Amino acid sequence: MRDFLEKMMLIDRRWIYLAIGLAVIIPAIKSFHVPVAVSPEVRKVYDFVDDAKPGEYIFLCFDYNPSTMAEMNPMAYAILNQAFNKDLKVILVTLDQFGAGMVEEIATRVAANHKKVLGEDYCFLGYRPYPAIVILAMGIDFRVPFPADYYGTPLDSMSVMQGIKNFYDVKGVIEITGGSTADFWIIYGNGRYDFPLALGLTGVMSADYYQYLQSGQIFGIIPGVKGAAEYETIVIFPGEGMARMPYQVIAHIVILLFIIISNVAYFASRKKKGKLGGGV
């Protein structure tokens, strides 16, 4: 048994790849429902949008690209659907170089579903590089970095942007990102202009932002695909987040088993070699 465990410790990594690949294929063939409990930080984001009155403005910043869209797209769809359902006016922007195409597609599709008109009900400002400077400039006036929208229409000619100058004219900002722009929004956005800010983050990043939640610098976090599933549960929007939870369950079970087997094998081999445990 001990020899077998020692061999398991040295297994070729491609067998591990195969195991995890098979693990995520199982729910693709036969899915199942996973109950999702909603966490307070996700509910706060939902409540923020839900408390807005028809005609109020929210600012959505979708700063992600294809590398993180698996986690970010479900959040983006859920929030945009909720906003349009409540007849809110939406201002969209992206500060990620490959985000513009994806955001444009999402906005066009969701707006069409809700019969919302570009320029009257929502505006997509487009993309600018150097997020920190753009956020600072938007705090003065959206027209400083964006004299025209993504399609080249001057902002002053759009009815949705009449009387809207900067962040003080919107209810708040929800930033969905898989990169460092979350820091820029907190530092240069909320830090300079002190507007309500919530973040939708990848799983990798979300553990690093709870201190801002506790300090009140952000009012909510949607952490990763599970957060997206939680959001979809409250919004009652059957989206990709909920659909992906069975895969997460199976994959996590497999990885937990890997960790258990690996540690059992490790301790078994340590006993055999009779070594004392290492220090800290």
Add this chain to the structure above:
Amino acid sequence: MKREIPLLIVGISGFAMLIQYFIPTDWSEFIFTYAQDWVIVIGILALPLGIWSLVKANVEKLKVPGERFYSAVLLIGFLVMVLTGLKRESLEYGTTFMTIFTNVLIPIQATIFSLLAFFIASAAYRAFRARSVLATILLLTAFIIMFRFIPLGPISTVNLSAVAWTLSVPNMAAKRAIMMGIGLGATATAIKIILGIERTYMGHD
């Protein structure tokens, strides 16, 4: 002059932006507005540097036998996008330009990053062992966090409470301490840049 004038520019512009924060008048907001606007324009014009570097490097690689094919693929991809994107309307959903974006760029980029799932599973198996007290603490915490995905009735309820507490108390405290250190370091670096002590951005003569 080649180094002194840039240092002077850094010092004056940096100091002006610093004191502007504490002087909320019309003229200070005027300076702040124009500073941000001009930096955006400078930045936009600086970005072609990277594009030019990439194209030039791959044109040179066309002469290298082993790299010729792959460099040609890169350059063809680049040219196709440039040619299909000549009009502003090409940026809209449904055009050839955006169809290539959706069916080439998105799947490849998304899949490259999806490989990380395999690598993290491999790392979890091969490296994530309780070799020491610190590694054990890390392992147990990760275990608690990952366990929340497994629906086991009342055990899950207890686990979810543990996860919520772990994220909002000890994890939050650790990240706060790290962030405070980063903030102090970044502030010190910014001050050093303005005072001319830190000059690495200028490169070498």
Add this chain to the structure above:
Amino acid sequence: MTTGQLILNGIAAFLTLCIFSFLYKDNPFYKFAERLVAGVATGYWTMLLYHTNFTDKVIEPIFINGQYHYIIPAVLGIMMWTRFSRKWSWISRYPIAFYIGIGSGVSITVYLYTYLFKQLQATISTPLTLDLAGLNALIIVIAVLSALIYFFFSSAHKGIFNVASRFGIYVIMIGFGAGFGLTVMGRVALLVQRIIFLRDYIVALFGG
């Protein structure tokens, strides 16, 4: 799915499998897809920059709207291109200095506010009451102090300092463990999205 969509999604599926082939070993299909995405991404970004940034912030303001003050940052931006010349690259230091100076000046106040003042305030302002919230507040104060002490290397870690430092590293390990646990979810989500795409394509191809 229409025939056109099947073909386009087929291309996407083929490219997805090219990248997945790297899991076995590096091969020409993977290299092909990798270089293709680099070219397509650069081309996409070039045209996006040209149409939405260069046109809106340089061409239109100067040549159409008559806002000639934009000529100054435009000239500064063009000066950056001298970086490619060994003889004239010193000229690029002027726009870099302007950019760095403004960025540094703006960041000092907001970094101190965001990373230090607000965090300190949140750490010490929660009341230490005799309930769970108060206990958590006490743990947070002790944990933050201990973790900061761990990173303080100007004094030797001896005596009570050493005890606090050891507690600090344990707290930091909890933070890293939490990060790892959430990272697994994030990485798996990326893979799941591709698997779902491939499954949907196979179903559309064979299932109609």
